[in-house]
Amino acid sequence: MKKNKSFKRELILSFLIIGITSIIILGSFQIYQLYSLVNEKQSNQIALTTFMEDYIDNYVDTHARIIETMSYQISDDVSEGDFASIQQDLSEIKAHYPGFVNLYIGDPEGQAMLFYPEVLTDGVIEENYNFSDRRYYQELINKQTSVISPAFHGRGGTDLLLVAIVSPIFDDQGNMQGYLLGALDLNELDSYTSNRINDDTSKTIVLDRENNAIVHPDIDTARELVNLSNNEIVNHIEGNQTSGSFTIKDGDERKFITYGKIESLGWTVWISSPVIAIIGEFLDSIFAVILVALLTGAIVIITSLLLTNRLESAIHKLLHYIHSYTASYKKNEPFQLAAQISGPSEMNEVLIHFNGMMEEIDYNREKLMKLNTELEERVRERTINLENKNKELRFKHAELSAVLESMFEGIMLLDNKKQIRYVNEFFLKVIENEALPPLQTLEDVSERLLTSFDVTQEELDSFFNEGGELKLKNKLESGKDQFYLLHRFSVTSEEEQIGFGLLIQDITKEVEIDTLKDNLISLTSHEFKTPITTIKGSVETLLRNDVDWEPEFKQELLEGVLEDIERIQQLVNDWMDISKIESGTMYIEPRQIHADKVIQESIDRIPPVLQEDATFQFHNEVEGKAVFYADKERVQQVLLNLFTNALRYNDAVHKEVEIILRKNEEYIIISVSDNGIGIDEKHIERIFNRFYQVDVTATRRSGGTGLGLAIVQGVMEAHQGKINVESSVDTGSTFTLYFPHVGKEVNK
Template structure:
């Protein structure tokens, strides 16, 4: 708080309110001012000018008296209210001296106002008071000052002075000017009374006392002068006695006030000593804490540097390329393997990094995968698998990207060889299998002659296994085409519900065999997706067929459709089968992987359906995952891009 006005002269406001309104008024006043009662009463404390002016507004409000500031100023003439000020003023002998020193007096208690004596007579003064630049005078503040000026004669038991306001700073003037007039206390009246009594005695003696009349003519003048002189001196002695008595009282008051001030100072000193000791103790404790913190910080720093060195050693030692960029997409770390891969130029620009960071910032995506074709530092064609993850701050704000580059050139070559082999073998196998199936069908139809029951059983077994092999070959060919990139999507806006309904209806006969109920969304779900309709039908058919296979008899299969985010829709297929053990959930999308189950529900498959589904979902730009609890069933969910008409039209224009 600014130290503008001493509480020596403001504490009187609190005391006046207590006199007029009691403790309730004091409590209300203290609450409004926002300072404790002890603080306001302590004359060693100071207030800001803002609080000083506000306190008069609160006083007027609490007391309900617009003249309260002036009355509070008059109230200050009592020693009980402002002891130090009262004793200081009273020690000046008379009002004349008090007003003569008004500038010095005001300077003691205010650092933002100045009083100047313009003119002084024995019972009249002209005083100018100014609030310094940068501060504003208020009417209440000026009224209080007038009350203070008027109260000065009251220190000697005289009536308050009369105050005539010439101009006021609160009204826009450059200063406040007051004409102050007062009644002086009579002095030397005992001497005057003695002189008058002596003269009166001379007159009476000269005219009415015979013995005085009979005095010798030479002696009589001496007695005429002596008696008034003795009476005057007696009165003068009485005046001196009264003055000494008054001065003794004033001196006693001053000594008492000095003692009180000394006690207050001693109390303040003791308080400061305690505070000083407390501060010294806190400084020692804080110093010790800082020393401990410094040691801990140094230890932590050593650990961080050690960990950093380990990480740098690991990053620089691994065969895969590693690159770290900050939020401004500047490279802050790149290991030697990445430098060997890229040479002097990166395989992507800043715009691509921005796009990657935006995708990673979206909820639900932990990593970004991409294959890039580059010429390495040796000028050789190289295929890299890029895996990027966002680096998040504690507030979940992305601050950079860490990308790992794995050379998959050899893997791609081997994969292509495998795909070519599978494709060739599949084509070679499909023709004889189709021939076998046709021959078996002819035999079962009786074209080659009637077959007995035993022969029919063998032929049915051959046909079922042939169908299974044909499905396996077809799925291998589908997977081979997808992985080799030979499959081309025929994207178009498709009403999702139409494809869902068609896929479900095609499997209703299979579901009825197990008495399984289909639950599909209501007609109100109308989302348009940008997909290859045939491939979407293949995805849904495969997932629904699996759900039927693994559901318990008299169970149900539910289809859910909901908005995933601004750009994607989520489709879920849920069954109430035995569920998938946790150890198998990560591998069910691997080729030829099948869950070993002790369930009574046995379902045969090739182990390629879910890998094909995942591949088809991913080439649409979506992703697929499974949630499952053993004994409660499984829910397969996948995302598809929503149709954006404006974006689609823009792409067509660009093409």
């Protein structure tokens, strides 16, 4: 038979098992709670990194969209030189978006034309600085679209570390006439990211696309431009995917890194926390549990020995009393058991120790309840954070909807079942058709495209299935063609396609520009071919060694060559003038001139061959001197162009040109009338366009590039003047020039 254990041994073992088991259970539960907290800390850091990434992306994107929108809105003000209105617009941007340190308007050469605020951060009044050496300016010139620069030191009143958002300003012809720049204050990002970190051990770092530190707790990013391309953490992040986490040894300390890459900006965001700060409590708890278990085991053994000895003695006494009582009972002898044992004192000791154990359990329970309360508080704070984030997401959704509705392109989103989920106002206007039912599916879109544009069902089916681009053409009631470009793109969420989108753009201006380019090539080849052919023939004739030409004949050939060279020179000058006008760099040198003298000198410069069978009548209706400030050479260029056009486009037997000089309170007025072929009303609005020619056949007969009147209009605008035209077919035309009076400011 198995030998039974002694009561003392059983009691010691029982006490030991009870004590150790209690410690292990409580310790395990505490370790589990701490392990959960470690995971929660890491998850919170990952979520915070994602939030920082989204916030910075949205922060920069919101300011970039404001700059892009405002550059479009002020294009007319820039063309008209209305800087007072522009400054008001800039002040409103600054008031609503204080993240901008300053804003300014620059011309195409990088020269700053207007600053806001006028008093800069260092108290200096703004000056017209030249920023053409800035990298963002070079990138803007090359791309002709909005640019977000890397971090750089500002100048022009501030040496802060800035990020510039630059957007081009185009005129009505699509040519860049300047740019709008907003300089972002990086201290705003630094302050925001610092406030989001709740402990002193974690750090938030933000780098731009060139790995310059924008936010860094160990770097004065407001003043220092530090590049971290050689940093081990940066190299590790660049070699991995767009976001994630990893542990790396940085110096003597291991750190837990969570990062995200803002692809739209090329920026990188990461949060660094010491590993020991995350798992320190966990390791300390394990050590404490082991230590407590060992100490508890030793205490239980010692205590149980003392207790079991006293209890065993009491039991032996009890047994002795029982035996004595039994013996007395058998012998029928009286026995006073109560007098010997009123109750074992060891039981009171057991009770005391039991109460002590209960007090310890209660103490541990209170600690556990406190820990549970702290956990509930953290859950509550987390819930509040999630609710705040949900509010922010709803606000961002409203912002996104507002941005989509204000776009100058049409956008439509459809799900995988080809059901329309969103369409903005621009897209609806393009395919608007009240005769058709409301838009619900892709078939409705296809039906409207077929009725609105010159496109076949096969082309639409191929486009919707294969994607890419589809060019659409629509003829307006005015007879003008309108062109659109339709794009198809996929819509994905967490690498899963949830639908697709359609983007439609108005490319009418781009098509018109291509047409103008074709006209330029055609006119260039025609206008250069004739004089070059004539020059070549004359030179080849003079170079013949087998003929001795007479001096008069040589002189005649050389004069012809000179005329052709002058014709080519005139063509080159016209194109250079048009280029200056389009770029806004035409320079005029105004001085006081006499209108009547300029008119007479311009008449005298008309080639004699054009003056045959022509009569000029000059009527000066101005009393006294008709003087005004203007560039004399440019004024004569305008008048000579109008005089020669009046003679070239004139089929009358006797050509008549009438010039009238008069003035009013604002302008010196010069009108030029002829009895030529006239201009049809449908052409009048377009005769000042580049390369536009009313009658191609007549133009080829008399020569010309279609640039003359465009140059005339450009010269008048440079003088802050204007030109009007009245004409009737087969009757003649009247061109009227308006020059500002003496003393009126003229742009140089």
